[in-house]
Amino acid sequence: MALRSILIADDEEPIRHVLTVLLAEQGYFVRSVKDGDDALRELAARDYDALVTDVRMPGMDGLSLVRAVGQQAPETTVIVMSAYGSHDLALEAMKAGAYDYLGKPFRPDEVLLVLRKAEERERLRAENRRLRREIEASRGAGAIVAESAAMKEVLRTAQKVAPAKTTVLISGESGTGKELIARALHEMSPRAERPFVAVNCGAIPEKLIESELFGHAKGAFTGAVSAKRGLFEEADGGTLLLDEIADLPLHLQASLLRVLQEGEVRRVGDARTIRVDVRVLAATHQDLAQAVAGGSFREDLFYRLNVVGLRLPPLRERTDEIEALARRFLDRHASRLGVPAKPLSSDALRLLLSWRWPGNVRELENALERALVLSEGEEIGPEALPDELRPSRPPGGPPQPPEEGELSVKKAQRALEAELIRKALERTGGNRTRAADLLELSPRALLYKIREYGIGE
Ligand SMILES: Nc1ncnc2c1ncn2[C@@H]1O[C@H](COP(=O)(O)OP(=O)(O)OP(=O)(O)O)[C@@H](O)[C@H]1O
Ligand SMILES: [Mg+2]
DSSP states (O other), rough: OOOOOEEEEEEOHHHHHHHHHHHHHHTOOEEEEESSHHHHHHHSSOOOOOOEESSSSSSSSSHHHHHHHHHHHSSSSSEEEOOOOOOOHHHHHHHHHHEEEESOOOOOOHHHHHHHHHHHHHHHHHHHHHHHHHHHHHHHGOOOOOOOHHHHHHHHHHHHHSSSSOOOEEEEEETTSSHHHHHHHOOOOOOOOTEEEEEEETTTTHHHHHHHHHHETTSTTTTTOSOOEHHHHTTTTSSEEEEEEGGGGGGHHHHHHHHHHEEOOOOOOOOOOOOOOOEEEEESOHHHHHHHTSSSSHHHHHHHHHEEEEEEEOOGGGGGHHHHHHHHHHHHHHHHSSOOOBOHHHHHHHHHHHHTTTTTHHHHHHHHHHHHHHHHSBOOGGGOOOOSSOOOOTTTTOOOOOOTTTTHHHHHHHHHHHHHOOOOOOOTTTOHHHHHHHHTHHHHHHHHHHHHTTTTO
């Protein structure tokens, strides 16, 4: 971020002349004016990256000018020049927001040095702004990879409902990104600056959930030595995520419904009610409608929570996302671990695409973090991925017929068996039971040999 345009303000013509020539020679766009009023007029007319101004001028002096620039053109870097006897004024100007000062008389290289320093600071400020933007993008919706049609739809709905206070029920298998979506809903809402509180209803002992959620009065029960605010109060003005909501005991489902309807909580052992303004999100890996049918979840609460439902599909149903997710995780963990990011080899990608990912996105993320640490080459190869991703294969590949002149009965037998099994599977269109019949093998034995010989991979 180079400074390119510079305005000079000085009542002495020779100074204006010297600086204009010097800076124009260095490629800066330069204009000069004779006092503070003219400088402000010029700054209003166009943007300057820097202002180099004398502190003592007739009319508006440098100090007042620095203050006015701070108001009118805060992005402009100000450098003040002070002659012998005006150092105090220069210091005042620095306190008022000038970035640096030049003592008069100055040599050309001193002027250039001060400008370089200002440029360096400007570069750091720009870098800082860029990092800030990146951090913001890594929160909220920017953190979510959505390549598949299903995830794009989820994000679209999330963007639509985020600004309102609507309760949202987020469902999906473990590791599909339920908490990530909940955070994004919060970040995209007007509540973003207020707290986001997440509580796992399945992880708190049943006896404690009520006081966790709603707080308790002093002496409400043994051990309640002082009054305590509940999570609803903690989340006041913000968002409360009730994770694993299906694990909430029935009697507390009734209390929760009341809080949602009335917007008030009552601490355990306290008669007063406290108004809270909380947006509630709920998440579950279970099928809540089924829990309702089975009687373990209140139907009225289900409808109250499920005003909008977001279902996150398991990763195996959105394989078109795997590559983008993998890239994102490799970059993220590389920068976190302070190691260079590596690309995925095509063999490794093939393994990622064919695995069923029971632990969904979290499992993928863990696999790649591990791969990044383990891999030694230029790229991430299949050997760095967890064993379970690799189809079991006999060491050395499928059996080969004996070489010319080789007399191994065992080798010939294995090769023949593999060949016959392949043919039988071909003839039965892959039907293993019928193939086993043709081969006069038990289905178990056939399955074993198929695995051992790596057939059909
Ligand atoms: N679409 C996505 N883009 C980027 N990262 C994702 C995505 N989905 C999930 N993740 C990451 O995967 C990990 C697991 O996600 P999260 O904790 O939100 O899942 P969850 O559904 O709440 O899981 P659980 O049911 O086990 O609590 C997190 O590190 C999250 O950042
Ligand atoms: Mg979760």
